[in-house]
Amino acid sequence: MTRIGGDVVVETLRALGADTVFGLPGQHALGLFEALRRTDSLRVISSRVENNLAFAADGHARARLAADPHGPVPVTPMIVSTGPGALLTLAALQESRAASVPVLGISSQIPVAGLGGGRHGYLHELPDQQASFRDVVKSTHVVRSVSQLPSALREAWTSAATAPYGPAWVEIPQDVLLAPAQLPPLTDVSAAPAPPQPLPELVAEAAKLLAGAENPVILAGGGALRAGAHDALRGLAETLRAPVVSTFGGKGVFPWEHELSAQSWMEDWHTTQLLADADVLLVLGSGLGELSSNYREFAPRGRIVQVEADLGKLESNYPALGIHADVRRFLEALRVPARTADGRAENAVRQLLSRVESRLDSQDLAAERKLIEDVRAALPTGTQTFWDMTIAAYWAWSAWNPDGAPMHTAQGAGGLGYGLPGALGAAAAGVRAVAVSGDGGAMYGLAELATTVQHDLDVTWLLIDDGGYGILREYLTGAFGRTTGTELARPDFVALAESFGIPARRSSLPTVRADLAEAVRTPGPSVVVLPAVLKMFAATHLA
Structure with a gap:
């Protein structure tokens, strides 16, 4: 031809x-x-x-x-x-x-x-x-x-x-x-993108600031995760004895249960204060945008060192020693003296997480907290999850333990409909994937159930049906005492999935862990529908 x-x-x-x-x-x-x-x-x-x-x-x-x-x-x-x-x-x-x-x-x-x-x-x-x-x-x-x-x-x-x-x-x-191709067949087209390397003088200045800090804290963002900075970050945190907070996009770059892990409670005021109290805050791969700054409430009292591969994000929100670099390259070039472990950083982390726990305990959120725990426990190690913009995902941003189970969300731009198509893309790469959607977001991607069947993709879809746009229901009710446009007619999701030839089951809060685990074990596509109305935790500021 x-x-x-x-x-x-x-x-x-x-x-x-x-x-x-x-x-x-x-x-x-x-x-x-x-x-x-x-x-x-x-x-x-x-x-x-x-x-x-x-x-x-x-x-x-x-x-x-x-x-x-x-x-x-x-x-x-x-x-x-x-x-x-x-x-x-x-x-x-x-x-x-x-x-x-x-x-x-x-x-x-x-x-x-x-x-x-x-x-x-x-x-x-x-x-x-x-x-x-x-x-x-x-x-x-x-x-x-x-x-x-x-x-x-x-x-x-x-x-x-x-x-x-x-x-x-x-x-x-x-x-x-x-058009007819006059070119010979092509087999040797290569691209060699070079990650931005840090300037040595700026690395030296960052090392000087960190070495002199009495209360350093690290904020690890999505740029640290994408750079594969896991090992280098852990080494630096243990050398500095510095607490590590992960942004929602950086979840998984630092071990969740590590004694220096302050986890990802970015919408909690106690976490905001931990970051603000640092005399040197090392920001790795984050622009300190709306979510990472707790909706602009973050007010640093010390110096910020910001390492960011996106040049336009350097100092775009807060003054800093800005270093344009790939995070892993920066960490590999950084040399700081080791600190003696005196327990202060570990104690600060324990106190922070205890305060978060106490705040949640003071609210009626047992069902929501157990749901996140049950979903996490139902998944085999290494299962990648894809979360739509739904209340369960808002919880997962803060509460999900990502160790061994990478978490992907649409919180970059915040559009609906990401969960199922994102997961089927992962399944096409041979990755075991679970999607989590609300019924509102699910309606954006229902047609892709046909895609999962056509390509026999190993995707499990957890669909949480609360009868509408749940997070917008909360926002409107909180702001105006009533809602408009949030309540939705929807199909029988179980019957709809079964019409595609997909195994589906209706679950409940007490049984969702076992139901989801069974669905994940089922080869090919599967659907679990969980009728449940969830609540968000209240945003609480310190007095």
Whole structure:
């Protein structure tokens, strides 16, 4: 057969390291899907809705990064068609950008002659499709000839895989995908993204500040987790005898039960005070944004050293000694003298966690706390979880013990519908995955039950049915004493799952641990529906 532009795309992706692509066909992308049909070197995972397809690519990249944080950056390609198909991915790409997930979005386009016009009358035509993505993704690339394909894809791959990771976007016109390829077959296209290295003088200044600190504290964010800084962080914490707080995005980078682990109660005022009281606060891979600063209530009284791969986040919220660097590279370059263990840091951690426990004990939250414990206990070691924006996830941000079970959430951008498609993306990587959604968020992704069956993906979906948008119900009631638009009609989720041929069961709070454990043991897709109305813990400030 005559090789076409679509074949060059497939060859380039394979040479760059892709083995799986997430794709949904469309009229302008036919040349690319024909090329995918011809090859046996790339597995194609479909979906029913483009936004879910992009969430699945995000989940696939996160799962592979969690499984091997020191390996090649797992850029995950996602292919959609022009106009409506492309635009439907925007919300998911916003999450990938906010959470620094390496996704490579590839979209078809109208023929080259029509680019930039917006008046040619092509189906799916936009005046400037690229403009819709420019402020959402890290970089955009438009190809106008077959010869440009390898370099454009390599540039986009490098962009996605360069810390801070994030989505890149490539647009390829219909006629380029169908054009005869004059290039020889490609097998040696490589990308070598270099992580940002810290400046030695700044590392030395950070070491000086930490060595002189009497009360150092470490805040470990998502950048530390993505950098694979687990061992280096633990070594530094034990050398400094410094408490470690993990942000919601950094959960899992530091052992949850370690004597220096202050865990992740970022919305608890006692944790905010622990961070504020540090004479030197070392912030690793966090921009100290809204959630990490307890909704801007954090007011540091000491110095901040902020290490961040995203240059734009340095000192964006608080003055600091800003160090633009990959967190693991910084920690590997840092040299500080070891402190004698005098028990002060360990005592501070114990007191903090005791205060958190007492605060929770003073509220009627036994059901919610037990649910998180039961879900955690039901999962085999290493099970990766994908949480939608639901009350259970808000609890898990703070309370979930991530040791041996990486946790992924949509709290980067906060959009609904992440749980099931994120988990099916992980399952496509061969990772045992569990999704947790509320009934409101579940309605965004119900169609993907068909995807789990079609590809026989090993996904368990815990669907907590409280009859509406539970967290918004709480927010509106708390602010105005009443709700609007939060109560939802919904289907019989068990019957619906069974109509797809998926084993499903209706659970209860007393039985959810056993029900979920049994579902996880069941090969292939499975669904557990838990009717329950959950409450959030009250945000309490010190007097």
